[in-house]
Amino acid sequence: MAELVVSGLVRAFDDVRAVDGIDFTVRDGEFLTLLGPSGCGKSTTLAAVAGLDRPDEGRISLGGTVFFDAASGVFVPPERREIGLVFQSYALWPHLTVRQNLEFPLKLRRIGRAERARRIEDALGLVEMTRYADRYPHALSGGQQQRVALARTLVYRPGLLLLDEPLSNLDAKLRERARTWLRHLQSQVGVTTVYVTHDQAEALALSDRIAVMNGGKIVQLADPRTIYDHPSDAFIADFIGSSNFLCGTVLGSDGGTVRVDLGERLELNAPSPRPLTPGTRVRVSVRPEQIGLVTPSDANGANVFAVEILERTFLGAHNTLEVQAGESRFRVECRAVPEGNHIHVHIPENAGIVFPQAADN
Incomplete structure (x- = not known):
């Protein structure tokens, strides 16, 4: 295992910089997620690390091996990088059994029969698919196919694991279970991992650190709690989780x-x-779950507002209220829906984060 270092990476398509000079390091055994909306450059970055696309500038290295260096003209083809890659499509060979799918990359590397058998047994055990070794892919569920695809990648023991939205084809319930299973598997194997997704819940649940991307740049790189609780700008506050924006x-x-x-x-x-001077136009980001309901007798003090309930939405574990106070309209999460259409809410002083408002907002 080794750490991955990406520096000054640039990839342009005509006059558009899909990746615009990004730098990041993935420590040995770390799980790093590239998170962002469609078109932000995350998959282009992953393709550059995998060797499936050649960047225009920058440098990529894994441990002591340089995969790409624009300055010296180094470009190692993907088949010589010895990294594991799992796509959104599991790409299993339909005419081969599970065991034969895992055996294929080992044969390419000329690994002996006895060692192949041992590695296949170990890899299938890791993903709890040993009893399905002689089945064909069409006889497996989507979740089982996903596990086989990961086992096929891990069987040749890559120094780096790249995952490009591997859970997106699963239904919501299975996807939630797969997140827990995948995180446990990665920590058990200890392989350095880069994960690409646009799903914030996946990123928060799986990652040691998250690199939030927007417009080809990394706009914040930190652990999940810091990204959620202390977003560095309004884009991240809006993209990660759910936020209200109160303008003033x-x-x-x-x-x-x-x-x-x-x-x-x-x-x-x-x-x-x-620091902000008086008269500055701002947007205050507040998470709906941080806003509390208060009784009329406690409706005094700072940050307590009389609001009108405009809409109620039942979401199982909680309810969402769409409320309005003066010119401000925002969402509140609560366990029980209060009676009547007029209530009081409290926004804790440490709940909001103030961002200067851009001129075009």
Whole structure:
């Protein structure tokens, strides 16, 4: 196993930079996720690491081996990189059994029969598919095919595992179970892993760290909790999980807290990671689950608002309320739906994050 280092990576298509000078390191045995919306450059980055696409600039190395270096003209073809790659499509050979699918990459590497048999047994045991060794892919479920595809990749013991949205073909319930199983498998094997997805829940559940991408750049690289609780900009706050954005104007500040005028004599106190002068237009990001309901007797103090319920949505484990206070409309999560259409809510002062509002917003 070894760490992956990507530096100054650029890939352009005509005048569009799909990957625009990104840098990141995946530590030995780490699970790093490239997360972002469609077109952000995450799959292009993965293809460059795999050797399926040649970048225009930059350098890629795994341990002491350089896979690509634009400056010196080095480009190692994918078949010589000895890395594992699992696609969204499992790409199993339909005419081969599970055992024969796993045997194929070992034969290519001229591994002896006895060693092949031992490795296949080990790999199938890891993914709990030993009893299906003699079945053909068409006789397996989607989840079982996914496990076979991973076993086929792990059987030749790659130094790096690349996963390109491997769970996207599974139904929601199976996908949730597969996340837990995949994370356990990766930590058990200890292989350095790069995972590509646009699913925030997958990224948060699986990753040691997440690289959030937008417009070909990495806009934040941190552990899942930091990404969720302390997004570095409004795009990340909006993309990761669910956020309300309350727009207003800074009235003043006290230390790291600012007072925001939301209109109609409503004020919100919220922390700001950057100094802001009075009059600055801002957007305050608040997660729906951080907003609490309060009784009329407790409806006093800072950040308590009288709101009108516009819509109620039942989601099983919780309910979502669409509410309005003055000019501000936002969502609140709660276990039980209150009676009536007029209630009070409290936004904890440390719940919001203040971002300066772009001129075109």
